[in-house]
Amino acid sequence: MSDYGRAFALMRDRSADAWREYTRHAFVEGLKDGSLPREAFLHYLRQDYVFLVHFSRAWALAVVKAETHAEMLTAVGTVNALVAEEMQLHIRTCEAEGISEAELFATAERSENLAYTRYVLEAGYSGDLLDLLVALAPCVMGYGEIGARLATEATSDTYADWINTYAGDEYQGTCAAVGEMLDAAVIRRLGADFDTSPRWSRLCDRFRTATELEVSFWQMGLTP
Amino acid sequence: MSDYGRAFALMRDRSADAWREYTRHAFVEGLKDGSLPREAFLHYLRQDYVFLVHFSRAWALAVVKAETHAEMLTAVGTVNALVAEEMQLHIRTCEAEGISEAELFATAERSENLAYTRYVLEAGYSGDLLDLLVALAPCVMGYGEIGARLATEATSDTYADWINTYAGDEYQGTCAAVGEMLDAAVIRRLGADFDTSPRWSRLCDRFRTATELEVSFWQMGLTP
Amino acid sequence: MSDYGRAFALMRDRSADAWREYTRHAFVEGLKDGSLPREAFLHYLRQDYVFLVHFSRAWALAVVKAETHAEMLTAVGTVNALVAEEMQLHIRTCEAEGISEAELFATAERSENLAYTRYVLEAGYSGDLLDLLVALAPCVMGYGEIGARLATEATSDTYADWINTYAGDEYQGTCAAVGEMLDAAVIRRLGADFDTSPRWSRLCDRFRTATELEVSFWQMGLTP
Amino acid sequence: MSDYGRAFALMRDRSADAWREYTRHAFVEGLKDGSLPREAFLHYLRQDYVFLVHFSRAWALAVVKAETHAEMLTAVGTVNALVAEEMQLHIRTCEAEGISEAELFATAERSENLAYTRYVLEAGYSGDLLDLLVALAPCVMGYGEIGARLATEATSDTYADWINTYAGDEYQGTCAAVGEMLDAAVIRRLGADFDTSPRWSRLCDRFRTATELEVSFWQMGLTP
Numbered sequence: 001m002s003d004y005g006r007a008f009a010l011m012r013d014r015s016a017d018a019w020r021e022y023t024r025h026a027f028v029e030g031l032k033d034g035s036l037p038r039e040a041f042l043h044y045l046r047q048d049y050v051f052l053v054h055f056s057r058a059w060a061l062a063v064v065k066a067e068t069h070a071e072m073l074t075a076v077g078t079v080n081a082l083v084a085e086e087m088q089l090h091i092r093t094c095e096a097e098g099i100s101e102a103e104l105f106a107t108a109e110r111s112e113n114l115a116y117t118r119y120v121l122e123a124g125y126s127g128d129l130l131d132l133l134v135a136l137a138p139c140v141m142g143y144g145e146i147g148a149r150l151a152t153e154a155t156s157d158t159y160a161d162w163i164n165t166y167a168g169d170e171y172q173g174t175c176a177a178v179g180e181m182l183d184a185a186v187i188r189r190l191g192a193d194f195d196t197s198p199r200w201s202r203l204c205d206r207f208r209t210a211t212e213l214e215v216s217f218w219q220m221g222l223t224p
Numbered sequence: 225m226s227d228y229g230r231a232f233a234l235m236r237d238r239s240a241d242a243w244r245e246y247t248r249h250a251f252v253e254g255l256k257d258g259s260l261p262r263e264a265f266l267h268y269l270r271q272d273y274v275f276l277v278h279f280s281r282a283w284a285l286a287v288v289k290a291e292t293h294a295e296m297l298t299a300v301g302t303v304n305a306l307v308a309e310e311m312q313l314h315i316r317t318c319e320a321e322g323i324s325e326a327e328l329f330a331t332a333e334r335s336e337n338l339a340y341t342r343y344v345l346e347a348g349y350s351g352d353l354l355d356l357l358v359a360l361a362p363c364v365m366g367y368g369e370i371g372a373r374l375a376t377e378a379t380s381d382t383y384a385d386w387i388n389t390y391a392g393d394e395y396q397g398t399c400a401a402v403g404e405m406l407d408a409a410v411i412r413r414l415g416a417d418f419d420t421s422p423r424w425s426r427l428c429d430r431f432r433t434a435t436e437l438e439v440s441f442w443q444m445g446l447t448p
Numbered sequence: 449m450s451d452y453g454r455a456f457a458l459m460r461d462r463s464a465d466a467w468r469e470y471t472r473h474a475f476v477e478g479l480k481d482g483s484l485p486r487e488a489f490l491h492y493l494r495q496d497y498v499f500l501v502h503f504s505r506a507w508a509l510a511v512v513k514a515e516t517h518a519e520m521l522t523a524v525g526t527v528n529a530l531v532a533e534e535m536q537l538h539i540r541t542c543e544a545e546g547i548s549e550a551e552l553f554a555t556a557e558r559s560e561n562l563a564y565t566r567y568v569l570e571a572g573y574s575g576d577l578l579d580l581l582v583a584l585a586p587c588v589m590g591y592g593e594i595g596a597r598l599a600t601e602a603t604s605d606t607y608a609d610w611i612n613t614y615a616g617d618e619y620q621g622t623c624a625a626v627g628e629m630l631d632a633a634v635i636r637r638l639g640a641d642f643d644t645s646p647r648w649s650r651l652c653d654r655f656r657t658a659t660e661l662e663v664s665f666w667q668m669g670l671t672p
Numbered sequence: 673m674s675d676y677g678r679a680f681a682l683m684r685d686r687s688a689d690a691w692r693e694y695t696r697h698a699f700v701e702g703l704k705d706g707s708l709p710r711e712a713f714l715h716y717l718r719q720d721y722v723f724l725v726h727f728s729r730a731w732a733l734a735v736v737k738a739e740t741h742a743e744m745l746t747a748v749g750t751v752n753a754l755v756a757e758e759m760q761l762h763i764r765t766c767e768a769e770g771i772s773e774a775e776l777f778a779t780a781e782r783s784e785n786l787a788y789t790r791y792v793l794e795a796g797y798s799g800d801l802l803d804l805l806v807a808l809a810p811c812v813m814g815y816g817e818i819g820a821r822l823a824t825e826a827t828s829d830t831y832a833d834w835i836n837t838y839a840g841d842e843y844q845g846t847c848a849a850v851g852e853m854l855d856a857a858v859i860r861r862l863g864a865d866f867d868t869s870p871r872w873s874r875l876c877d878r879f880r881t882a883t884e885l886e887v888s889f890w891q892m893g894l895t896p
Contacts, residue, residue: 053741060732060735060736060747060751061732061736063751064574064736067650069777072728073755076751076756084748105741111336111436112335114433115335115338118343118345119339121342121346121350122342125345125346126281126512127576128575128579189647190646197638198637199637199638202515212335280511281511282512284509284512284524284527285509287504288505288506288509289799291874296504300508300532303508303511303527307524329517345512350737352800352803411870413870414870414871421863421869422859423861426739559884559885562787562791563783563786563790566787566790566793569790569794573793573794573797574729660783661783
């Protein structure tokens with residue numbers, strides 16, 4: 001399994017059931033064996049574009065909430081990766097499928113989509129950088145794990161582009177950087193024995209809620 | 225129909241279909257004729273308590289975002305009404321039904337509940353007072369309209385306490401005060417012809433989204 | 449010395465020099481012996497009114513950032529005390545001196561005033577409840593200590609009204625409640641040994657900065 | 673005079689006296705003729721580094737508050753320009769003068785510095801994107817105007833590096849882009865006749881306050 005740091009591994013283990021439901025969801029398995037209907041994939045991709053807009057805003061909020069030069073640099077780098085690369089990938093993929101940029105931008109946001117991003121943003125606004133990071137982590141690292149697994153397990157080329165994006169060095173590098181940032185941020189605020197801090201179990205709860213909202217997002221993907 | 229101000233009336237008319245779905249929802253009709261199962265009502269009440277916690281926080285955010293003495297006073301008054309009265313009502317009603325305060329506080333938040341309050345709070349944090357108020361309005365005024373209608377149309381006493389709370393002078397007074405505050409806030413920021421401002425249709429969209437999230441909340445109430 | 453809790457006492461000791469400069473400032477000593485020019489006092493009172501508007505907003509932000517029922521109740525109570533009592537006192541005192549409410553509301557904010565409240569609000573927005581509370585504490589508790597001391601040491605009746613307000617049971621009760629809230633909030637987030645947490649010294653730095661901004665505020669009071 | 677858009681030009685004219693005090697400050701004239709003591713310049717540069725950290729955070733907040741793709745892209749671009757270029761310039765310039773990165777990072781923030789950035793950040797958090805942009809504009813465009821003027825008027829090479837940075841195509845391009853963004857943001861929210869909107873004079877007041885805080889910043893620069 002990929003190594004995205006100690007804090008992430010501990011939180012994932014605390015939410016093992018929800019994490020499995022998320023990373024082994026029927027939508028994911030459909031990407032793996034190519035059985036996912038194209039219509040569902042394009043529906044997902046359009047919703048994911050709207051998601052990325054708000055997700056980029058949430059990472060920009062991490063820049064605002066950063067307390068160190070290193071935290072600021074990692075967060076700025078992630079905003080750039082999202083806005084300059086991942087969002088452009090969605091625009092290109094949709095265009096190749098005959099969905100124009102204007103049409104993509106006009107996608108009506110589904111409530112499962114809205115629930116997730118607003119949860120993350122509100123966690124960030126109301127709490128500190130840790131509250132924000134643990135709500136962001138399931139998306140960043142979950143896609144990293146799914147991409148890495150599907151790169152070796154996929155039995156179809158249908159969704160190879162998607163899989164390669166998240167299995168690729170660039171995205172895996174982002175996951176590793178975010179994992180390091182999370183470990184450092186947790187140690188800076190809660191100490192080296194952070195999992196004994198009274199905040200730790202509440203942060204793990206946030207991580208679990210965000211993971212459950214990812215499950216709902218895949219589920220929405222299956223019902224265009 | 226109750227008069228909660230001009231801005232509210234205009235926004236309600238722009239979302240007439242969603243507004244009808246919300247204020248005439250099966251859950252509401254079940255309160256009217258007493259056919260709503262007690263289990264569904266208590267499930268709703270517990271979720272509504274969690275909702276009120278975050279809704280109070282959103283009204284406190286309105287105090288932070290207020291620009292005038294009058295805006296500040298109305299928002300402070302609403303926070304007090306929510307924390308000192310409405311939340312206490314839920315605590316008492318639940319206790320009368322054998323649900324302790326500890327049990328009530330420990331209610332697991334459903335995703336339809338979370339979606340609504342985080343949408344409102346994020347709208348408030350990311351926008352200005354208007355973005356916040358138009359997201360708050362469907363809840364405040366919708367319950368006012370429902371209460372007022374059910375007070376004359378109800379065919380059963382089963383949910384008379386609930387109906388009387390929202391039909392009562394105190395709650396209706398809150399709706400009127402919030403309606404006045406909204407009108408003044410809109411005029412202060414967009415001018416007397418506020419419905420010709422470019423922001424107006426986006427504010428109406430926010431109002432519609434919040435109304436749709438209210439529909440989901442009732443729907444959740446039916447499925448304990 | 450007044451007992452406003454353990455966290456406050458520890459922070460005050462870490463900023464002993466700045467704390468002394470603040471609570472024994474020439475402005476304060478002028479209130480004690482009545483030597484403070486009336487013009488300076490009224491100038492201070494008008495600036496303090498503007499200060500209270502933003503300070504109330506900061507306490508409303510504490511409601512938004514609260515994580516427990518108890519935290520929410522104390523913060524709501526403090527907003528009420530500020531808006532319903534302390535701000536009214538300033539309005540009345542100014543009116544008695546021939547300064548109308550309209551004139552009071554129109555007071556141009558001095559930069560030393562602005563610096564303090566924006567520092568507090570930004571600390572609250574960017575951090576969590578702890579960052580906010582430790583920035584609010586020097587004002588709340590400092591006035592409590594000054595009031596209590598001057599009630600026994602004052603050699604003139606000139607500023608008795610001001611002294612009695614802050615020495616009175618009501619204000620002292622607020623200080624005690626805020627002290628309890630701060631202790632509980634710190635323990636909830638950093639643990640019982642909170643002063644060994646890596647965040648502790650940064651929180652103490654915030655407390656010191658806020659204390660220094662209080663010194664500047666008194667200094668501004670001396671120069672109408 | 674440089675053209676940074678219509679909204680900026682209107683606001684600058686409304687604050688003509690403060691704008692002149694800021695852009696023709698003794699500190700600026702000292703950069704022009706080389707009479708500014710090196711000690712003052714280095715003191716300013718270190719404070720300006722701390723300023724840039726918070727200013728970058730404020731621009732990241734503009735990403736969070738953006739409502740359109742174009743707004744998001746301009747804000748992300750500005751964050752990058754600040755973090756990847758302007759902050760690096762300060763690090764390099766300081767290193768060349770024997771001030772290490774560690775020493776630079778440890779600079780104690782002066783209250784005139786703190787007042788400005790917290791004012792900007794709080795304006796952004798409490799208001800919408802417009803409140804934030806008009807508080808950011810005096811810094812961005814003021815340095816652009818000063819740089820452009822000094823590039824033609826300078827009578828000494830002593831501060832040529834500083835002057836060329838702000839007179840250069842890259843920085844002037846940022847000013848033009850921010851000016852376009854501001855015009856579009858104002859029209860989107862207030863309409864084409866934005867200067868007749870009731871919000872306009874309050875936005876101009878924010879611009880003035882931020883300009884006055886720039887004056888204080890130069891003043892602080894003169895007193896290491």
